[in-house]
Amino acid sequence: MKLVKQLRAIEALVMMNGFKPIVRSPLWLIVQLSFPLTLVFFISLYASGEAVSEALVGALISMIVMSGLALQGDVVWLRVELKFQDMVVASSVSPVSYMLGLALSELAYSSPAIVFLIVLITLRGLIRLESIPMLFFSLFLCWVLAVSLGFYLSIRITDMRHVWALNSLLSVLISMLPPVYYPIWILPEWLQKIAYAIPTTHVALLVKEAVEITKLTTVERTFNILTLLAWTTVLLTIVVRKSTWREK
Amino acid sequence: MEAVVAEDLSKIYGNGVKALSNVFLKVRSGVIFSLLGRNGAGKTTFLRIMATQLMPTSGRGYVLGYDVVSEAEKVRELIAIIPQEARPMYLLTVKEHIKYFLMMRGFPKWEASRKTIEIIQELGLEEYQDTLCMKLSGGLKRKVLVAMAMATEAEVLFLDEPTTGLDPVSRRQVWDIIRKASKKGQTVFLTTHYMDEAEKISDEVALINLGKLIISGTIEYLRESLPYKMRVEIPLENMRNEDVFKNYGKTVKVGNKLWIYVEDDEKSRELYNYCLSKNIPVFFSKISLEDVFIEMVKRNEACEAT
Numbered sequence: 001m002k003l004v005k006q007l008r009a010i011e012a013l014v015m016m017n018g019f020k021p022i023v024r025s026p027l028w029l030i031v032q033l034s035f036p037l038t039l040v041f042f043i044s045l046y047a048s049g050e051a052v053s054e055a056l057v058g059a060l061i062s063m064i065v066m067s068g069l070a071l072q073g074d075v076v077w078l079r080v081e082l083k084f085q086d087m088v089v090a091s092s093v094s095p096v097s098y099m100l101g102l103a104l105s106e107l108a109y110s111s112p113a114i115v116f117l118i119v120l121i122t123l124r125g126l127i128r129l130e131s132i133p134m135l136f137f138s139l140f141l142c143w144v145l146a147v148s149l150g151f152y153l154s155i156r157i158t159d160m161r162h163v164w165a166l167n168s169l170l171s172v173l174i175s176m177l178p179p180v181y182y183p184i185w186i187l188p189e190w191l192q193k194i195a196y197a198i199p200t201t202h203v204a205l206l207v208k209e210a211v212e213i214t215k216l217t218t219v220e221r222t223f224n225i226l227t228l229l230a231w232t233t234v235l236l237t238i239v240v241r242k243s244t245w246r247e248k
Numbered sequence: 249m250e251a252v253v254a255e256d257l258s259k260i261y262g263n264g265v266k267a268l269s270n271v272f273l274k275v276r277s278g279v280i281f282s283l284l285g286r287n288g289a290g291k292t293t294f295l296r297i298m299a300t301q302l303m304p305t306s307g308r309g310y311v312l313g314y315d316v317v318s319e320a321e322k323v324r325e326l327i328a329i330i331p332q333e334a335r336p337m338y339l340l341t342v343k344e345h346i347k348y349f350l351m352m353r354g355f356p357k358w359e360a361s362r363k364t365i366e367i368i369q370e371l372g373l374e375e376y377q378d379t380l381c382m383k384l385s386g387g388l389k390r391k392v393l394v395a396m397a398m399a400t401e402a403e404v405l406f407l408d409e410p411t412t413g414l415d416p417v418s419r420r421q422v423w424d425i426i427r428k429a430s431k432k433g434q435t436v437f438l439t440t441h442y443m444d445e446a447e448k449i450s451d452e453v454a455l456i457n458l459g460k461l462i463i464s465g466t467i468e469y470l471r472e473s474l475p476y477k478m479r480v481e482i483p484l485e486n487m488r489n490e491d492v493f494k495n496y497g498k499t500v501k502v503g504n505k506l507w508i509y510v511e512d513d514e515k516s517r518e519l520y521n522y523c524l525s526k527n528i529p530v531f532f533s534k535i536s537l538e539d540v541f542i543e544m545v546k547r548n549e550a551c552e553a554t
Contacts, residue, residue, distance in 0.1 A: 005354035012351035021339040083334035
């Protein structure tokens with residue numbers, strides 16, 4: 001019974017913060033897609049074949065990262081500007097349901113763009129049946145990671161203006177600069193080492209292997225999966241520990 | 249049964265600010281209770297502790313018998329809160345806002361829809377039910393939030409300054425909703441710094457200043473706590489000698505008027521006769537909650553200073 005109530009809460013949050021606002025302001029769907037697709041467009045002007053495929057995979061990862069980071073804005077908006085979180089705290093909605101509801105509502109904004117990019121990648125003949133599990137596993141971990149990061153950053157932010165700046169900066173640092181849109185081997189060795197410290201590099205490597213753009217040894221694959229899992233676990237733990245559902 | 253109980257409740261924030269100091273308070277079930285105080289007196293802190301949003305530093309708080317710290321989950325099932333400066337989500341209609349809020353609190357979709365229609369009809373919001381909240385006036389936005397809390401049928405409603413910033417008509421509309429909630433058996437605990445508001449809608453009130461509870465009880469009880477029975481207002485322009493009025497009671501200059509606080513009926517009669525003989529216009533009124541508040545705050549601050 002408790003679970004049913006929490007599921008209802010998640011559904012309500014997705015409707016309130018996701019579907020209904022999208023229907024009334026569909027421009028956001030285009031905005032979501034415009035940035036990654038612009039990069040794909042520029043890359044396709046100067047390159048072809050595999051580079052465009054890399055860029056499309058990069059755009060897909062970018063979309064998921066941005067969806068998670070955008071959560072920062074919603075959490076701060078609902079907490080600081082609308083005082084909605086206070087109303088939720090004083091109800092039987094659990095913090096996990098609230099987090100999940102908002103994260104899914106944010107995914108609702110990105111999902112048309114994600115589907116569109118998956119269709120484009122499929123049309124290029126990159127997705128095969130056996131690549132689907134690894135593709136979705138990597139993208140799921142990427143989403144959890146981005147969502148955790150979004151929530152963690154929202155904890156101490158008290159002004160919306162900080163969110164806008166931080167979101168833009170992090171989007172560039174996590175999904176533009178690292179080897180997400182381009183292959184890692186292009187980078188000099190010392191930059192590759194730095195890139196490995198960024199979790200999206202591991203997501204990109206796993207996804208690119210799944211769609212057969214790149215090849216990984218078993219050791220490399222295991223290393224990427226474990227690093228990604230470690231990042232996700234650490235960030236999730238920090239979020240759970242540092243989140244203040246009830247203020248001290 | 250008591251809806252809200254505070255036992256020796258204190259709150260010191262991390263920056264050292266003492267927001268509440270050893271507060272003892274009891275609020276009966278089913279009443280409209282107002283916590284009065286100036287800005288920064290500790291009203292919101294008290295309310296947030298009781299609504300399980302903020303941890304107290306020491307002391308105990310209970311809502312309908314449940315401890316707000318150790319039994320917060322139980323408390324949360326029984327309460328709803330509208331925080332100060334809360335606003336509805338802009339891109340939802342009034343109907344959607346109430347319905348999804350109810351679903352979020354665990355009501356099945358069909359029941360949430362039914363309750364939404366009921367509350368919309370009850371509060372006369374039919375005209376606006378399909379209007380986006382962003383297009384509503386400030387008063388209507390507030391009305392939607394209070395309606396939302398009321399629709400939850402929570403046994404205790406916490407409303408933090410529900411009418412701040414509203415025009416007189418909107419304020420009255422919100423008061424009507426609060427009265428309706430109380431008639432349904434819900435306990436309404438509100439904070440306000442509007443004395444007239446507290447006087448018009450509350451069954452009981454409490455005064456808080458500098459984090460300390462000064463007095464609580466019915467409005468009549470609070471009035472009786474002062475040694476004065478009447479307040480007499482005299483325009484200052486008709487005044488030749490103000491000192492003569494000191495014989496009738498405590499005098500205070502307020503704007504272009506002199507207020508005289510008179511202790512008993514006999515003094516009032518004497519003052520009335522004096523003003524009549526000197527042809528001075530005079531206005532008599534009962535001691536108001538505002539008078540009680542000002543007097544109590546002055547006493548409290550004088551006491552703190554010593």
